[in-house]
Amino acid sequence: xxxxxxxxxxxxxxxxxxxxxxxxxxxxxxxxxxxxxxxxxxxxxxxxxxxxxxxxxxxxxxxxxxxxxxxxxxxxxxxxxxxxxxxxxxxxxxxxxxxxxxxxxxxxxxxxxxxxxxxxxxxxxxxxxxxxxxxxxxxxxxxxxxxxxxxxxxxxxxxxxxxxxxxxxxxxxxxxxxxxxxxxxxxxxxxxxxxxxxxxxxxxxxxxxxxxxxxxxxxxxxxxxxxxxxxxxxxxxxxxxxxxxxxxxxxxxxxxxxxxxxxxxxxxxxxxxxxxxxxxxxxxxxxxxxxx
Numbered sequence: 001x002x003x004x005x006x007x008x009x010x011x012x013x014x015x016x017x018x019x020x021x022x023x024x025x026x027x028x029x030x031x032x033x034x035x036x037x038x039x040x041x042x043x044x045x046x047x048x049x050x051x052x053x054x055x056x057x058x059x060x061x062x063x064x065x066x067x068x069x070x071x072x073x074x075x076x077x078x079x080x081x082x083x084x085x086x087x088x089x090x091x092x093x094x095x096x097x098x099x100x101x102x103x104x105x106x107x108x109x110x111x112x113x114x115x116x117x118x119x120x121x122x123x124x125x126x127x128x129x130x131x132x133x134x135x136x137x138x139x140x141x142x143x144x145x146x147x148x149x150x151x152x153x154x155x156x157x158x159x160x161x162x163x164x165x166x167x168x169x170x171x172x173x174x175x176x177x178x179x180x181x182x183x184x185x186x187x188x189x190x191x192x193x194x195x196x197x198x199x200x201x202x203x204x205x206x207x208x209x210x211x212x213x214x215x216x217x218x219x220x221x222x223x224x225x226x227x228x229x230x231x232x233x234x235x236x237x238x239x240x241x242x243x244x245x246x247x248x249x250x251x252x253x254x255x256x257x258x259x260x261x262x263x264x265x266x267x268x269x270x271x272x273x274x275x276x277x278x279x280x281x282x283x284x285x286x287x288x289x290x291x292x
Contacts, residue, residue, distance in 0.1 A: 001048045001083055009057035015278035016070045016105075019058065021089050022077040023049035027109060028149040030223035031176050034076050037215035048083055055092040062100040070128065070280050071097055074107030082149075084112060094119050103128035103280040107173070109150045111159050121166045128280050130201070131163050134173040137182045138190040145227050146178065153191070160198035171202040171273055174257070176210035179238070180231060183208065183247035185256070192260045202267030202276055205257060208250035211243055 010017040024045045025034065035045050043049060051057075058071075073079045079090040090106075094116055097104045104123055106113065113120075113131065123129040133156050137143040140152050163170050172195050177183045188208075195203055212220060224232040239245045247253065261268035267276060 001050060002043070003050045003052045005053050006051040006057060008061075009051065009054050010061050010071070012072070016072050017061075018075060019054075019071055019073045019093065020076045021051050021054045021073065021079055021093060022081065022083070023051075025077050026081045026083070026149055027078060027147060029109075029147045030227075031146065031178060031210055031216070031220055033211060033213070033216050035216045035219050036213045038213065039076070048077075048081070050083065050087065050089070052089070054089050055096055058093050059096045059099075062096060062102060065100075065102075068100075068102050068127065068280055070103040070105055070278055072105045072107070072277070074132065078108050078110060078150075079106060080108045080110035080112040091116050091119065094123065098123050098126065101127055103130075105130040105132060105171075105277050107132035107134070109134045109147065109156065111151045111155050114159060114162060117162060117166060117168075120163075120168055124166075124168050130169050130171055130277055131159075132171045132173060132204075132277070133160055134175075135191050135194070136174070136176060136178075138187050138194075139182075142182060146181065146223075153194075157194045157198060160194070160200060164199050169201045170198065171204060171267075171277065172200050174203050174205045177205070177208045177247050177250070177253065178210055179245055179247045180234065181228065183249050183253065185249070185253065188253050188256060192257060195266065196260065196264050200266060202273040203257065203261060204270055204273045205254070205268075206270065207244075207246055208253045208257075209244060209246035212239075212245060213243055217241075 009019055012018040024047060026046060026048060084090050094104065098119065120129045135153050135156060137146055138153055143153050160170050174191055221232045258268055267273050
């Protein structure tokens with residue numbers, strides 16, 4: 001872990017401003033796209049870069065904004081990885097967001113988010129808060145292989161339930177779906193059943209598959225050699241050096257997802273899910289102006 005003084009903290013359009021407090025990650029997921037060389041990391045991925053002045057930068061940025069919007073975090077690096085336990089920078093940024101009446105959406109795989117559930121609840125009451133949770137692998141043993149340094153999927157479902165109890169809306173990322181690993185009907189059914197039980201607002205997936213590019217591909221293939229001998233060669237025969245790697249079962253798995261979502265009123269197209277995440281309703285903005 002190393003510290004930097006960042007020059008800025010927000011990026012994006014008026015509907016959603018993105019914020020990454022950390023760069024790199026300690027969760028060790030074997031498929032992580034953020035390892036790709038196109039992101040120009042100048043340090044080892046596990047050597048977390050910490051933007052120590054993130055709360056101050058965020059306060060300066062939000063103080064000057066005339067129009068409230070959603071602030072998103074977690075798209076590149078999980079805001080609740082291990083170092084957050086001591087640093088509490090994510091919590092400090094959430095406090096700034098609450099102070100200025102903005103909405104927030106947090107994407108994570110970690111149950112550490114429960115530490116801040118009271119704060120998230122308060123933001124949701126005054127503006128809007130959406131918790132995005134990634135669920136890929138129901139089986140605990142397999143989950144421990146593909147996502148080794150993070151809590152199990154079943155524990156993440158418990159987090160979704162706790163959010164539901166508080167009235168905090170949730171969205172699930174059912175991605176990536178790894179060909180020949182977790183692209184089974186049983187795995188997808190279990191995750192979908194959990195999404196229905198916990199009342200998620202939307203499920204994001206991109207055709208039931210994964211992506212690989214330079215940097216990410218080499219790390220993933222090394223993990224396949226360690227845990228799934230011979231599977232790397234099958235990937236190469238099936239996909240070559242393609243960026244998109246759709247599951248051979250993708251069509252039927254996607255049909256199952258769409259059916260479950262339609263029957264239970266869950267958003268399932270990426271466009272609809274992102275529109276929901278980006279929206280901070282006018283009514284909620286007005287309420288936040290007059291709340292203490």
